Amino acid sequence: MFEPTEREVDSVVRRSMEMFERAKVGEVAPVDPRVPQKVLVVLDGSSQDPMSISLADAFRRRFACGLALLDGREGVHDNDLAREAAESLQAQPLDKLEGESYEQILAAVELSECDLVVVPSPFQRELDKIGSDSTGTVIDVLLARAATPLLIVRRPYSLESQPFERVVMLLIGENEAAPAAACWTAGMVSPGGRIGLLLVLEDEVLENVQSLMRSLDPDAEITAENLGQAMQQSHVRLHRALQKAADRRGVGYQLDVWHESDARLAELSAGTQHPLLVLAHERADHGSQGHVHDRIRHSPHPVFVVSMD
Secondary structure, three states, X not given: OOOOOHHHHHHHHHHHHHHHHHHHHOOOOOOOOXXXXXXXXXXXXXXXXXXXXXXXXXHHHHHOOEEEEEEOOOOOOOXXXXXXXXXXXXXXXXXXXXXXXHHHHHHHHHHHXXXXXXXXXXXOOOHHHHOOOOOOHHHHHHHHHOOOOEEEEOOOOOOOOOOOOEEEEEEOOOOOOHXXXXXXXXXXXXXOOEEEEEEEEOHHHHHHHHHHHHHHOOOOOOOHHHHHHHHHHHOHHHHXXXXXXXXXXXXXXXXXXXXXXXXXXXXXXXXOOOOEEEXXXXXXXXXHHHHHHHHHHHOOOOEEEEEEO
């Protein structure tokens, strides 16, 4: 008589569970990959400008998108910075605008009709001098008011010919901007690369749930592991949609749940093989705001922020 091996039994059980989950969740369509059609590149005269220009050039070659350049510095009246960069990029240099830097950028977003803004942080300051704890007033205002996603450039680094081989979307909880961020995650990854969905379990959330459960049942045991499993279940539709989009694009995909204090979070942006971090920013949610600002401060590399009111 045929006796199934333990591995075969595990495989059957796993497939049965997957079928059950699919039936419970229902059919999930893949996210629609989003790529830029018109990119506004904001220059500030800092050492970050060459990085922004290199990214814009890579986007132009890969996506055949239009480019517009803005010199967003305050107190500068000539437009040489934008004109010189525009020549090499086959881009449109925007006329110099008046006002604070953030006012110039917000006005340029409307004038250029762009769908992505590349902007340095801290603006018109050197990161090494200001320190990584500051994102700068310009970024604070753009995060609060900009109608388009922001690709925030931090410390310059050597750009590969095909940037963003890895793109990781970080999420801390339910977030209205998550579906839009997932579309950009699927679109920005380079051909043959890989994308990931990383759910981050906050210390405060774990402590609050544990405290609540103990008040109801002193013997209740809620661990980071089983709360992480609950997070996976609450985001199963987003996970499936990203997974299907990755399959269609022929790129890798991975779902992870990390605790906020996990050392890997600090290492995520370290070294030269760092991924592009995509953050869903729900402006009305204080937790989302804090998470976005925190990740920008901790990342020495570009961060992609998709905001929603």
